[in-house]
Amino acid sequence: MKGIALIPYRYRKIITPIVCVMASLMASAQVNDTTEIKPNFAVYPAIAYSPETSFQLGVMAFLVFNKNPDTTQSSRPNLITPKIIYSIRNQLTIGVDAQFYLKNNLRWLMDSEFLNFPDYFFGVGTGTSPDTKELYTRQYFNTNGSLMKSRNSIHFGGLLFDIEYDDIQDIKKNGLLATEHPIGIDGGRVMGLGLGFVMDSRNHNLYPTKGKYIRIGALWYGPMTGSQYQYSNYSFDYRQYQRLFNDNSVLAFQFLTNLNYGDVPFFKLSKLGGKRNLRGIENSNLYTDKNAIYGQIEGRQHLFWRIGGVLFAAVGQVFDSFSEFDVENMRATYGIGGRFQVMKHQPLNVRLDLGFSDNGQHAFYFAIQEAF
Structure with a gap:
């Protein structure tokens, strides 16, 4: 209960209705397909480490509403993965x-x-250095996602949403944050609505x-959506998967572009970096800017029992505008990872990745599901 008590009341008012919505969706899934739903449930301890947090302990749960293999939806089970760390x-x-x-x-x-944890600010752009940084406290709540409809189970279209509240604390007087004074230093609401395909x-x-x-996807933030910041976000995400030597080997590829226009909070x-892209950059705040382009490739191999392994590599760049895009500023990462299938009859993995970057850094990542 001590951890829950750290959640300020203003966040609890946001989290409570979201939990209620998810509970109703779970009930709806069960009611709509009473004869088909076969729930699978698993709980595992979580142990992780990062420079910002040191050692972390917690618990992760996995709840999968598995459809009957004879139905057309068997490849798309409903999934809920809560965690407390x-x-x-x-x-x-x-x-x-x-x-x-x-x-x-x-x-x-x-x-x-x-x-609710300390974070680092390195500045904005490609010229930032791991040695020039400021530690501050960032307390925030975010919920994002989509509600889409399809006519053929392949092509979906609908609404996108992104709701966030940030509280920036412990800013040092005459420090890097106070000196650069980026947009968003006062925190506040960031709320966006948009369309996606x-x-x-x-x-x-x-x-x-x-x-x-x-x-x-396209998202718009501003007074009309309840946001204290006015800007727009456009994204394009392409992924492709194919088997290699046999059914146990998979080659996965991703290309992603994320573009922002307007007054974007820092x-x-x-x-670049983090558990989903360019793994190996020690802190995902090291290279930040309005726009980013990256590509990554990953070879996935089932080894034995419920154990698997991967090799991955990625390149990418952040930039303020396309006129500043320069191939010489591309960052590169590579690494290796292990996989454990948490459920016997569901291909849901917990992964541990070790990545290395061209700036001499390395980082560990412990996460649920594949990076892409």
Whole structure:
């Protein structure tokens, strides 16, 4: 209960209705397909480490509403993965990822997370250095996702949403943040609504071995959406999967572009690094700017029992405008990882990755599902 008490009341007012919505969606999934739903549930301890948080301990749960293999939706089970992680530095992370495939070809995806922990600010742009940084405290809650409808279970279109509240604390007088004074230093509400299109021909949403995934999205932030910051975001995400030597080998590829226009708060800028792209950059705040382009490739191999391994590599760049895009500023990373299938009859993995970057850094990542 000590960790829950760290959540300020203003965040609890936001989190409570989201939990209620997810509960109703779970009930709806069960009611709509009473004869088909076969729930799978698993709980595992979480142990992780990062320079910002030191050692972290917690618990992760996996709840999968598995469709009957004879139905056309067997490759798209409903998934909920909540987690609670607490660090030895009194830092709290509470999050839940959810994927719901409902009746009438409706698809609801949502990621929600509350964090209260120190973060680093390195500045903005490609000229930042790992040695020039400022430690501050960032307390925030974010929920983002989409509600889309399809006529053929492959092509989806619908609404996108992004809701966030940030509280920036412990800014040092005459420090890097105070000196550069980036947009967003006062924190506040960031709320965006938009439209999205998805083409999803993957043979499974948890661990695809063939098919493509293409997502095009546009989000607008401003007074009309309740946001204290006014800007727009445009994204393009292309992924492709194919088997290699046999059914146990998969080659995965991703190309992503994320573009922002307007007064973007520094904590919402495009980034390189983290658990989903350019793994190996020690802190995802090291390279940030309005725009980012990156590509990554990953070879995935089942080894034995429920154990697998991967090799990955990636290149990318952040930039303020296309006139500043320069191939010489590209960053590169590579690495190796291990996989553990948490459920015997579901291809849902927990992964541990070790990445290295061309700037001499390395980083560990512990996460749920594949990076892409």
